[in-house]
Amino acid sequence: MNNKAAVMYGTRDVRVEEREVPEPGPKEVLVEIRAVGVCGSDVHYYEEGRIGSFIVEEPMILGHESMGTVVGLGGEATRHKEGDRVTLEPGIPDGTCRECRAGRYNLCPNVRFFATPPIDGAFANYVAIHEDFAFALPETLSDDAGALMEPLSVGIWANRKAGTKAGDHVLVTGAGPIGLVSLQVALAEGATQVTVTDVAPERLEMARKMGATRTMNVAEEPLEEAGIEADSLIECSGNPTALGDGIRSLRPAGTAVVVGMGPNEETSVPLAFVQTREIWVTGTFRYANTYPAAIELAATGKVDLDALVTSRFDLDHAADALQASRKDAGNVKPMVVPNAGA
Ligand SMILES: NC(=O)c1ccc[n+]([C@@H]2O[C@H](COP(=O)([O-])OP(=O)(O)OC[C@H]3O[C@@H](n4cnc5c(N)ncnc54)[C@H](O)[C@@H]3O)[C@@H](O)[C@H]2O)c1
Ligand SMILES: [Zn+2]
Known part of the structure; x- marks a missing residue:
């Protein structure tokens, strides 16, 4: 397996390169990424190298609105099986601090959030994530919709x-x-x-x-x-x-x-x-305990996520995806579509 990734080295400097395929930890699943939405925060990092006190100091992979297919399981992972389509909740809290214990895990000071320095995101063929932060997607939902559970x-x-x-x-x-x-x-x-x-x-x-x-x-x-x-x-x-x-x-x-x-x-x-x-x-700061509701709202047709999608780019054109909404206000949600076979 090759793991192609679009890596941000500095402002307006994204390079496509080969990375090691991540080894899933005991409770993690390895996911082959199929769709990633471009978020305004990705655009900010790409253009300015920072958002407030978060500064990109080391090469970092952008992208945090993602979905894909489970292709590997850690030794103790039991929640999913290979072949399952899953959407990824991109912030992994520590689970033990005061905020986590109060149920406000979005306010965890130790959260590791995709594409927030120094944590890598999902503009890549493969990502490993804790099984509890991967949520099964119904067949009826498109890959794009699966990725957009995050903004939803x-x-x-x-x-x-x-x-x-x-x-x-x-x-x-x-x-x-x-x-x-x-x-x-x-x-x-x-x-x-x-x-x-x-x-x-x-x-x-x-x-x-x-x-x-x-x-x-x-x-x-x-x-x-x-x-x-x-x-x-x-x-x-x-x-x-x-x-x-x-x-x-x-x-x-x-x-x-x-x-x-x-x-x-x-x-x-x-x-x-x-x-x-x-x-x-x-x-509001991100969200907590929303993914099951997001999947239900989309699966029952109460929310139309496909209607948001305005353009698609492959990994080699991730930089173009990051500029798309700047060039055209009508280009509301560009998607990056990594293809592990390409
Ligand atoms: N709180 C959170 O956890 C969280 C999460 C995601 C995004 N955000 C923030 O939410 C905001 C929206 O995100 P987005 O991705 O939709 O951004 P966006 O830039 O695509 O949308 C902002 C919209 O506001 C419009 N706008 C500008 N001036 C306006 C005005 N005076 N009145 C009304 N509209 C005006 C713009 O034309 C644009 O369409 C951003 O500031 C983003 O940083 C917050
Ligand atoms: Zn915590």
Whole structure:
């Protein structure tokens, strides 16, 4: 077996090379990767070499939205068998710290997360992962959909934090992949109005196709003038204006969920508005215990992940995949498709 991998050596420097096929540990499975989504964080590492305090200092393999086929088992791995199609939850917590024991394993300070320095990701033919973080996929789901359980998990977690329930009006700011899955999950949870904002018409068009009851191009029509009174805001743009205007569009006691990561460590929020209306403001960091729900939502057709996919590249063209959404705002979700036979 050859293990071809797209390895990032520095900013805008990704080289395709042969790596050792990983040896699965006792409780690990070896997975032949079939599809990997390109995430905005991969693009940030590729262009800037860092995200906040995470800095790529050694060559690292990008990609953390992945699925594949089990092709090997560690000596004590019993959960899967060879040939199973699985989606990979890319963050492995230590399982013993205070946060893990409280069930908040996404906040584990010792988590090892794919494609977050110094941990390698999945732009490769083979990856080894703890069997508990590989989840069986139904035959009916495509490889692309299997890989996109990861961003879908972000949307599920955001809606859990928002407390989305039947009849709600949810405001989603930003119609990138995260905003689009948050929209679909809100509808699946019974929200009857989902307003989606963006500044890119192509993305608002995708939001309408995915069921948004109202879309607004905030470059042309300011959110503040729309008179919205939403139950919750799911902020998925990272834009400070979207956060402030979004909070001011909440009804009293509404909830603001900050998913988007802005360029600055700090930003201002309309504090008097938050205070006098008892607005709840919370962040989200990745997700915990979402993969079974993600697979169910996709398998039952309540969420359409294939509709997000806009282009495909092989491993040799991983660098092009990393630039695709920059070149064309309509290219929402490029996929890398490693092929072990190639
Ligand atoms: N909290 C988490 O765990 C987590 C996980 C994944 C991604 N994220 C963050 O979520 C955000 C969304 O991710 P993505 O992959 O969809 O990114 P993306 O860049 O594809 O999407 C952001 C969208 O926001 C739009 N936008 C820009 N200014 C806007 C404004 N003023 N109002 C409304 N929309 C505006 C952009 O046109 C774009 O379509 C990013 O900031 C990302 O870093 C957070
Ligand atoms: Zn922990």
